[in-house]
Amino acid sequence: MTIKSILPASLLLLGAGTLLAADEPSEYAKFEASAEYVKFALNNLWILISAALVFLMHLGFASLESGLCQRKNTVNILFKNCFIIAMGVLTYYFVGFNTHYPGDRGVDPSAWNGFLSIGGMAAAEPGTAANFTSEYNAGYTYWSDFIFQAMFAATAATIVSGAVAERVKLTSFLIFATLLVAFAYPIAGSWHWGTGFLADKGFYDFAGSTVVHAFGGFAALACVIVLGPRRGKYTKDGLKPILPSNLPLATIGAFLLFLGWFGFNGGSVLSADAQGVSTVFVTTTLAACAGALACMATSWIVLKKPDLSMTLNGFLAGLVGITAGADAISPTMSIVAGGVAGVIVVFSILFFDKIKIDDPVGAISVHGVCGIWGTLAVAFFGGASFSSQLIGIITVCAFAFIFSFALFFLLKLIMGVRVDEKEEHEGLDVAEHGAPAYNE
C-alpha cells in the first residue's frame, strides 16, 4: 500500500498562482516547432478532446436514465447524475488518481504490492517540467492523464444510478456513490491499469469492458438485490411493465453515449496514432451499429414489436461489447462482437425481469453482462488468453459485487437505502426535491 506524501500539495496550496504567470510564455513547455514537440502536442490534444467526449457521456447517462424512468422521478435522477460527475472528478483529484496509478512496480518494486493501493492528492505530484512534456508520457501531460481518467471514474457510479432509480434514498445513494468512486473503482482499476496483478496475468481490457462497465454492472446488481424491486412491478398477476416517460430524451442519451464512446475508446489509444485511432473508430462504430440491428431484430422477434428502448440498449450493448477489444479485433469481427452483444442484452434483460431483479434502465445487462461478453470476445476474436480474461472478469466483478453489497447493506442497516411506500408512490421529485421536473 502506498501512501503518497501530501507535502508538495500544501506547497502548491501556498504557491498557487505561480503555475503560469499571466503574460509569460509557459515555463516548462516551450511550444517549439520540432516534430517531436508537435507530435506530443497533437497526442495531448486528442486526449483532452477525448476527455471532453467522455464528459458528455455523463449527459448521455442522465438523459437516458431520466428518459427511461417515470416522469415523477426525473429530478431525482438528474440530481444524482449532477452529483456523480462533480463528486467523481473531485474525489479522483483527492484520492482516486494516485490510487488508480500507484506507480510502476516494474520500475520501482517497492511502489506497491499489486493488490491494494491508496493514493493521495493529484496535486501532490511534484509540478516539475516533466509533468508538461513527453518525459511524463509520449501521449499526454500529467494533467491530461488526470482529467481523461477522472471523466471515466464517475462512470461506475452512474451505472449504478440507473439500476437503483425510482426507489433509492437520495442521501444513502450519495454516500455509496462517493465511496465506490473514491476507493473501490480505482483499487480495482489499479489491478489492470496500475501495473497490478491482472497486468501480470496478461489480462486484456483495452478501454474497460470489465474494469469500468462490468465493474459498474456488478456493483449495480448488488445494490438492486439489497434494495429490492419497485413496488407494483412484479405482481401476483405477473410482470406489470412500467413505461418510459420520455423516449426522445432517452434517444438523445443513447446517441450522446455513442458519441462519447469515440473519446472513451478513441482516447484509450493514448495517442493520436493514425492506425490506432482510425482502427478504434471503425470497430467501435461497427460494433454499436451491429448491436443495435441485432437487438432490434431479436427484440422484434421475441417481443413481437419493434422496440425503441431495446434498440437504444442495443447500441450500448454493442459499444460495451467492443470496449475491451476495440484495438485488437478486426472490423469484420467487431460486427460479430457487437451483434452478439445486441442479442445477449435482450435475453439478459428478460432474464433479470424473470428472477425479479428490477433494473429500470437495463444497466446490469448492458454494462455487467455485455461487459463480460466484451472481455471474452477479445479471447475469441482478438488473440487474448481465455483464462486471463476469465480471471480478470471474476476478480473485478466479485470485488465490485462484494464491496457494493457490503457497503449498501451497511447503509441499509444504519440509515435505510429506500424511500418509504408513500414517497415511492408520489415520486421522488416531489417527495425528496419539493417539485416535479415538468411544470406549466
Add this chain to the structure above:
Amino acid sequence: MTIKSILPASLLLLGAGTLLAADEPSEYAKFEASAEYVKFALNNLWILISAALVFLMHLGFASLESGLCQRKNTVNILFKNCFIIAMGVLTYYFVGFNTHYPGDRGVDPSAWNGFLSIGGMAAAEPGTAANFTSEYNAGYTYWSDFIFQAMFAATAATIVSGAVAERVKLTSFLIFATLLVAFAYPIAGSWHWGTGFLADKGFYDFAGSTVVHAFGGFAALACVIVLGPRRGKYTKDGLKPILPSNLPLATIGAFLLFLGWFGFNGGSVLSADAQGVSTVFVTTTLAACAGALACMATSWIVLKKPDLSMTLNGFLAGLVGITAGADAISPTMSIVAGGVAGVIVVFSILFFDKIKIDDPVGAISVHGVCGIWGTLAVAFFGGASFSSQLIGIITVCAFAFIFSFALFFLLKLIMGVRVDEKEEHEGLDVAEHGAPAYNE
C-alpha cells in the same frame, strides 16, 4: 462494373485478432516524430473528429424530425432514425464504400466505366501497411476514409424519413431505406467523388449539396408522391396546419445539425490544412446565420408572425446552400448564398403545400431545392461552370427521383407503403410500436 474479390475478406474473417496485437506497437504505422508523419496523423485525426461530428447529425435529424411531427408518431420517427444509422454504416461496410469509390479510372482505365459500379466489402481491401499510412492518402488512413464516408451515407435515407413521417409503413420504409443507402446513394456518389462521368465534366460539389442533399431531397419527393399527404391536412376548406409537438426538441436538432456541419463541410477539406479548414468554417457559419436571418425576415413578412420552425429550417437552408461551395465561395458571398437559400426555403415550403405535396418537416425544400441552389451558387460565386453544375444536378436528382419512385411504387404494389386510416389516426407509436413516446 467492378466486382471486387471478397476472398481477402474471408481471410480477414479467419485471421481476425492479428490486426493489432495487444501489447505490441502498431505494426504498420510507427508513430515517428517526423514532420511528415505528424502531419499525416493530424490530418487523419481531423477526419475522425469530423466523422464523429457527422455522426451527431443523425441525432440532429432524429430530434428535428420528432420535434416537428406529432406527439403520437415520435417513437416511430426515432426508431427509423436508429435503424438508418445502424443499417447505413453496415451496408456501407458490406457494399457501399467500394461502390462509392470503385477505383481511379485515371490510374487504371479498366477500373470501371464511369456510370455503374457495384463494390464489395470494405474489409476486402488488403490490410497492408499502405492502408494505415499516407501511402493511401495524404489526409487519412483507409479506415478513416471509410468511417467518415459511412457517416455521410445514411444521410440520404434520413432526409426521406422526415418527408414520409407520420403515415409511412415501417417495414416498407426500412426496406426502401436499405436499398437506397446500399446501392442508389453510392452509385450516384461515384459519378462525382468516385472519378465517374461527372468528375470528367468538371462538376463542382464540395461536400455534397447535390450528391448528398439534393439526392435525398428528390428521393423524398418521389416517396411523398407515391405515399400521398397525411389525412386531414389538405381539406375542402383549405390547408389545416398540423402543429409541431416539441419545439425545444426540434431546436436541439437544428443546432446539432449546424454543429455537425462543421464536420460535414470541414472534414470535406480532407486534411487539416489551415487555410482550407478555416475558410470552410467561416463560410459555413456565415451562410447558416444569413439563412436563418433571411428566413426569419421572409417568413415574418409572409406569414405575419415570427416563426420558429421556419427559422430552424433557415439555418439548415443556409447550410445546404453553402455545402457545394464552402471552399470556393468568399466569406461575403457565402452570406449571399446562405441568405438566398433562407428566402427560397420559405417560398418552397409554401409552394409544396400549395400543390399538396405533404412534407411534415420541409425536407424536400431544405435539402432538395436548396441543394440545387447551393450547387448553382458555386457557378455564380465560386467560379464553377454553370452548365457542368446543371448537368450534375439533373442527372443526380433525376436518378434519385426515378430510383425512389420505382422502388417505392413497387413496394406499394407488393406490401403497401402506408398505414391504414385507423393507425394513422391513432398514431404510429401505439399502432406499430405498442406504446407512446411520452408517459407518466
Add this chain to the structure above:
Amino acid sequence: MTIKSILPASLLLLGAGTLLAADEPSEYAKFEASAEYVKFALNNLWILISAALVFLMHLGFASLESGLCQRKNTVNILFKNCFIIAMGVLTYYFVGFNTHYPGDRGVDPSAWNGFLSIGGMAAAEPGTAANFTSEYNAGYTYWSDFIFQAMFAATAATIVSGAVAERVKLTSFLIFATLLVAFAYPIAGSWHWGTGFLADKGFYDFAGSTVVHAFGGFAALACVIVLGPRRGKYTKDGLKPILPSNLPLATIGAFLLFLGWFGFNGGSVLSADAQGVSTVFVTTTLAACAGALACMATSWIVLKKPDLSMTLNGFLAGLVGITAGADAISPTMSIVAGGVAGVIVVFSILFFDKIKIDDPVGAISVHGVCGIWGTLAVAFFGGASFSSQLIGIITVCAFAFIFSFALFFLLKLIMGVRVDEKEEHEGLDVAEHGAPAYNE
C-alpha cells in the same frame, strides 16, 4: 477612433470565387510537411474546434433558459436565441471584429486611442497570404481568429435574454441585442483584448469573466431594472415562486454549456500548447465540479431541499468563476475559486429576489456576480494585481450597465419593452408567435 477603409471589401465582393479555386491546391498555405507548418495547422485546428464548442454553448443557453422558464414562453426564448447567434455572427463580421481588435497600439501608435474604436467589415482586411499562415498569428489564421471570436460575441446578448425572459417585447429585444453585440460588446472588449487602456493597466481576464460574463450580467441587470419583474411573482403575501417547465431540458443546457467551456477556456490558450490546454481543462473542470458541489450543499442547507436548478447554476457559477484565471490559478486553488462561486451564486440569487430584481434563470448572479468574483480570484490565487482587476471590473460593468440602461430606456420610451398584461398571462408563444411549443 479608427474607421477602416471598406474598399478592399468591395473588391472582395467583386472578386468572389477567386479565394480558393476548385481543384487547385490552396494558394497561400501549401500544407508542407515542416514541423513549423504542422505546428501552425495543429494550433489552428484547435481554435476551430474550440469555435465549434463555443457555438454549442448557444444551444446550451437556449436549452437552459427554455427549461428554466414557463412552458408558455418557450418558443419565444428559443426564437430569441436563434436570432442572437445568427445576428451575432453577422454583426461581428460587418463591424464587431475590427472594433474588437482595432490594431496594436504598441506597433502602430496611431491605430486607435485605447478607449473608443469602431471598425469595418472583417473581409475588409486584405486577403493576403499572411492571413492564412503563421505570419498573422502563431496560433491561427485570420479567419479562425474571426470565427472563434464571433462565437463569443453573441454570448453577451444571450445572457440578457435569460434575465428578461417571459415578459420582454420581442422586437425591442431584437433591436437591443443587435446594438449591444454590434457595438457595446466589442468596444468594451477592445479595452482588454484589443490593446486598449485595460491592457496597459495589467488587467488580467484570461477568457472573459469580466469582458464577456460580467459584461452580459450587468447589461442584464440594467434591462431587468427598466423592465420590472414578471407579474405575480412578488406579491403582497411574499414571493410566489414560478416553477421551471422542463428540468431535463435545463440539464441538457447546463451540461452543453460545461462542454462548450472546454472550447471557451481551452481555445483561449490561443494554441494547442500542451501545458496551456491541459492546465486549462483541469482548472475549468475542477472549478465547475466544486461550484456544483458547493452550490448543492449551500442550497440544501439554506433551502432545506436538494435543488436541481440551483445545482445546475452551481456548475455555471464555478465555470464563470475560473474563466478569468483558468491558466493562472493552480488546480487546488481552482477548486477554491469554483467552490466560492458556487456559494456566492445561491446567496446572490436569493438577494436579487429579496430586492425584487426578477431574473428567471439567475443570469445576473451566475454571469454578473460570479464574473466579478472570478476576476478577483485571479488577484487572490493567480498573482494578478487587485487594483487592476478592480479597475477592469468597474469600467466594464459600468459601461455595460449604463449603455444597456440608456438604450433599453430609450426603447421603452419609443416603442415599449414589455408585453401587455394579457399577453404575459397568456404566454408569449401564443401571443407573439401564434402557437405553443408543445402540441399533441
